[in-house]
Amino acid sequence: MLIKLFNENPNPKDIRKVVEVLREGGIIIYPTDTVYGLGCDITNVKAVAKIARLKGVDIERSNFSFICSDLSHLSDYTRPISNQVFKVMKKNLPGPFTFILEANNQVPKYFKGKKKTVGIRVPANNIIREIIKELGNPILSTSIRDDDEILEYTTDPELIYEKFRDIVDLVIDGGYGELVPSTVVDYTGESPVIIRQGKGELLL
Numbered sequence: 001m002l003i004k005l006f007n008e009n010p011n012p013k014d015i016r017k018v019v020e021v022l023r024e025g026g027i028i029i030y031p032t033d034t035v036y037g038l039g040c041d042i043t044n045v046k047a048v049a050k051i052a053r054l055k056g057v058d059i060e061r062s063n064f065s066f067i068c069s070d071l072s073h074l075s076d077y078t079r080p081i082s083n084q085v086f087k088v089m090k091k092n093l094p095g096p097f098t099f100i101l102e103a104n105n106q107v108p109k110y111f112k113g114k115k116k117t118v119g120i121r122v123p124a125n126n127i128i129r130e131i132i133k134e135l136g137n138p139i140l141s142t143s144i145r146d147d148d149e150i151l152e153y154t155t156d157p158e159l160i161y162e163k164f165r166d167i168v169d170l171v172i173d174g175g176y177g178e179l180v181p182s183t184v185v186d187y188t189g190e191s192p193v194i195i196r197q198g199k200g201e202l203l204l
Contacts, residue, residue, distance in 0.1 A: 031174030065119025066138035
């Protein structure tokens with residue numbers, strides 16, 4: 001299924017349709033403020049396992065992150081953070097950043113393994129944030145990579161649909177994606193460490 005949604009004003013009826021697919025354990029491809037993402041409901045273990053298989057990775061060792069609609073769910077999945085860290089996150093989110101934080105015990109066990117961290121992402125994209133609000137919990141996030149080495153990330157939603165229509169349950173056409181992924185910031189220590197410089201310059 002291919003659904004077209006507009007970032008400025010996503011259709012609530014179509015948002016509910018996407019959420020229905022997620023609640024039934026479906027895999028979706030969706031727009032963010034950077035590259036297109038592949039995701040599912042983080043509470044559905046079968047869907048998470050399917051994405052891990054598609055990516056050819058072990059769930060426990062993977063670098064999947066959680067996409068949240070805002071920072072209100074932060075304490076649901078992370079250990080308490082300092083005011084300084086919260087201020088930096090608030091200054092930069094929604095935006096093209098993934099923050100690595102210490103995970104708490106509410107993160108589903110199949111994500112953690114021996115890892116004690118979780119990646120948190122709040123994209124500046126209304127489509128995916130509205131989907132998460134309607135769903136009521138974060139969705140798993142991992143980037144769509146292109147087989148062509150020159151074009152690392154696929155940007156055209158119609159081409160994405162052609163390529164993945166038999167693998168995923170739904171593709172959201174939210175317009176062209178970008179080639180540059182999010183900037184990954186490790187904030188498990190006192191100071192932020194840039195693990196991957198992508199789109200966006202971190203404001204401190």
